[in-house]
Amino acid sequence: MTYLATHLxxxxxxxxxxLALVGVSLCAACALALxxxxxxxxxxxxxxxxxxxxxxxxxxxxxxxxxxxxPLLGLGRAPAxxxxxxxxxxxxxxxxxxxxxxxxxxxxxxxxxxxxxxRQRLLRVELPLxxxxxxxxVRLAAVSMIAIATLAAxxxxxxxxxxxxxxxALQNTDLVIAGALPSALLAIAADASLRALERAVRV
Amino acid sequence: MNGExxxxxxxxxxxxxxxxxxxxxxxxxxxxxxxxxxxxxLLGASGSGKSTLLRTVNRLVEPTGGRVLIDGxxxxxxxxxTLRRGIGYAIQGVGLFAHMTVAANIAIVPELLGWPRERxxxxxxxxxxxxxxxxxxxxxxxxxxxxxxxxxxxxxxxxIAAEPRVLLMDEPFGAVDPIVRxxxxxxxxxxxxxxxxxxxxxxxxxREALHLADKxxxxxxxxxxxxxxxxxxxxxxxxxxxxxxxxxxx
Ligand SMILES: Nc1ncnc2c1ncn2[C@@H]1O[C@H](COP(=O)(O)OP(=O)(O)OP(=O)(O)O)[C@@H](O)[C@H]1O
Ligand SMILES: [Mg+2]
Numbered sequence: 001m002t003y004l005a006t007h008l009x010x011x012x013x014x015x016x017x018x019l020a021l022v023g024v025s026l027c028a029a030c031a032l033a034l035x036x037x038x039x040x041x042x043x044x045x046x047x048x049x050x051x052x053x054x055x056x057x058x059x060x061x062x063x064x065x066x067x068x069x070x071p072l073l074g075l076g077r078a079p080a081x082x083x084x085x086x087x088x089x090x091x092x093x094x095x096x097x098x099x100x101x102x103x104x105x106x107x108x109x110x111x112x113x114x115x116x117x118x119r120q121r122l123l124r125v126e127l128p129l130x131x132x133x134x135x136x137x138v139r140l141a142a143v144s145m146i147a148i149a150t151l152a153a154x155x156x157x158x159x160x161x162x163x164x165x166x167x168x169a170l171q172n173t174d175l176v177i178a179g180a181l182p183s184a185l186l187a188i189a190a191d192a193s194l195r196a197l198e199r200a201v202r203v
Numbered sequence: 204m205n206g207e208x209x210x211x212x213x214x215x216x217x218x219x220x221x222x223x224x225x226x227x228x229x230x231x232x233x234x235x236x237x238x239x240x241x242x243x244x245l246l247g248a249s250g251s252g253k254s255t256l257l258r259t260v261n262r263l264v265e266p267t268g269g270r271v272l273i274d275g276x277x278x279x280x281x282x283x284x285t286l287r288r289g290i291g292y293a294i295q296g297v298g299l300f301a302h303m304t305v306a307a308n309i310a311i312v313p314e315l316l317g318w319p320r321e322r323x324x325x326x327x328x329x330x331x332x333x334x335x336x337x338x339x340x341x342x343x344x345x346x347x348x349x350x351x352x353x354x355x356x357x358x359x360x361x362x363i364a365a366e367p368r369v370l371l372m373d374e375p376f377g378a379v380d381p382i383v384r385x386x387x388x389x390x391x392x393x394x395x396x397x398x399x400x401x402x403x404x405x406x407x408x409x410r411e412a413l414h415l416a417d418k419x420x421x422x423x424x425x426x427x428x429x430x431x432x433x434x435x436x437x438x439x440x441x442x443x444x445x446x447x448x449x450x451x452x453x
Contacts, residue, residue, distance in 0.1 A: 104298070104301075106298035107298045109263070110292070110294060110297075110298030111298075112263060112287070113261055113263055113287060113290075113292035113294070114311055115284050115288035116284075116311075125300055129300070129302055
C-alpha cells in the first residue's frame with residue numbers, strides 16, 4: 001500500500017483517466033445499443049441473429065480483441081474505446097430487447113387501442129416501462145467495462161492498467177495493488193449508484 | 204345488408220379473420236349491424252372469437268375477408284390512430300400504465316386529441332366521480348396501489364374519457380367479485396345512457412349479457428349462431444346450444 005499512499009496524486013489522475021475512458025465508451029455504447037435494441041425487439045428472427053453475432057464478439061478474449069484492433073486503429077485510447085463499446089453491445093442490446101419484450105401485453109394492447117402513434121407508444125409507454133431493466137443492463141456493462149478497461153494500458157490507452165502492467169513487469173505487488181484497488185472501488189461505486197438509480201425509477 | 208349498413212354505427216359484413224399460420228378462421232363470415240346508441244353483447248365460450256371480432260372494430264386485428272363499416276365507412280380506409288382515438292377501449296387485463304398516475308391514465312385520449320389542460324383536469328375529476336372514486340383520494344394514486352375493482356373502474360373511466368361514439372369493452376369486469384361487478388354494471392348502464400354511445404361488450408357470463416344488452420350476438424367456433432334482441436334470444440333460441448346457454452341464467 002506504500003505506493004498508493006505516496007502517489008495519491010498520480011493514482012488519482014490515472015483513476016480519472018480510467019473513469020473518462022469508461023464513461024465515454026459507455027455513453028457511446030448506449031447510444032448504439034438503444035436504437036439497435038428497439039429496432040430488433042419485435043422482430044424475433046432478426047433479434048436472434050443480431051444477438052448471436054454480438055454474443056460471438058463477446059466471447060473473443062479482451063486482450064485478443066485489443067491486439068486485433070491495433071493494426072486498424074494504432075496504439076492509444078482508440079482501440080480501447082472500440083473494444084469496450086463492442087463488448088458492451090451484447091449486454092446492452094440483450095437487456096433492451098428483454099426489457100421491451102417484458103412490457104406487459106395488456107399495457108401494450110391498451111397503448112395501441114387508445115390511439116398512440118407507434119412513436120408515442122415507444123416514447124411514452126414502452127421505454128418508460130422498460131427503463132428499469134435497461135438500466136440493469138447499463139449497470140452490468142459499466143461494471144465489466146471498468147474491469148476490462150485496465151487492459152487499455154496494454155495498447156498505451158492509459159488508465160489504472162498502467163500501474164498493473166508496470167507492477168507486473170517489475171514484479172512489484174505494491175504497484176499492482178495501486179492499480180487494482182481503485183479499479184475495484186470504481187466498480188463497486190458504479191454498481192451501487194446505478195442500483196440506487198434503478199430502485200428510484202422502478203414502478 | 205349493405206343497404207341496412209347505411210344507418211349503422213357498426214356493421215360487420217362477412218367479416219372473417221384467419222391468424223397467420225392458423226388452420227381455421229378465428230371468425231368466419233360474421234354479418235350483423237349495430238344501430239347508433241345500441242348496447243350489443245358478444246357472448247360465447249372461450250376461443251369462440253369474441254375478442255377477435257371486437258378488435259376488428261379498432262383495427263387491432265385486420266379482417267382477412269369481408270369488411271367492417273363504421274358509420275357506413277370501411278374501417279380499413281381510415282387512419283388507424285385517428286380511428287382509435289374516437290373509439291373507447293377497455294380490456295379485462297385493464298392495462299393501466301404502471302408508470303403513470305390514475306389521473307394521467309384517464310387523461311390519455313383527451314390529451315392525444317389536444318384538449319386544453321384545464322378542461323382535461325376537470326374531465327378527470329368528473330370521470331372519477333362518475334365511476335364512484337373520490338377524485339381527491341385517487342387522482343395521484345399509482346395503478347399498483349389499486350384493488351382489482353378500482354383498477355377496472357379507472358379502466359372504464361379511461362375508455363370513456365373523450366366521450367367516444369363507440370365503446371369496445373372486452374370482459375372489463377372479469378376479475379372482480381359478484382357484488383362489485385353488479386355495481387360496476389349499474390354504473391356502466393348509467394354512464395352509457397348519459398353519453399349516448401354505441402357499445403360492443405364481450406362476456407361469457409350469460410347473466411351479465413342479459414342484464415346489460417339491448418341485443419346479443421352469440422358466437423360459437425368463430426361463427427355467428429344467433430343475433431337479436433335479448434328477449435328474442437331467451438324466448439326463441441336458435442338451437443339446442445343457445446337454449447342450454449340461456450338456461451344458465453336462471
Ligand atoms: N394473436 C393470435 N394469433 C393466433 N391465434 C389467435 C390469436 N388470438 C386469438 N387466436 C385464436 O383465435 C381464436 C379466437 O380467439 P379469441 O381470443 O377471439 O376468443 P375469445 O372468444 O375472445 O376467447 P376468451 O373468452 O377466452 O377470451 C382462438 O382459437 C384463439 O386461439
Ligand atoms: Mg377474449
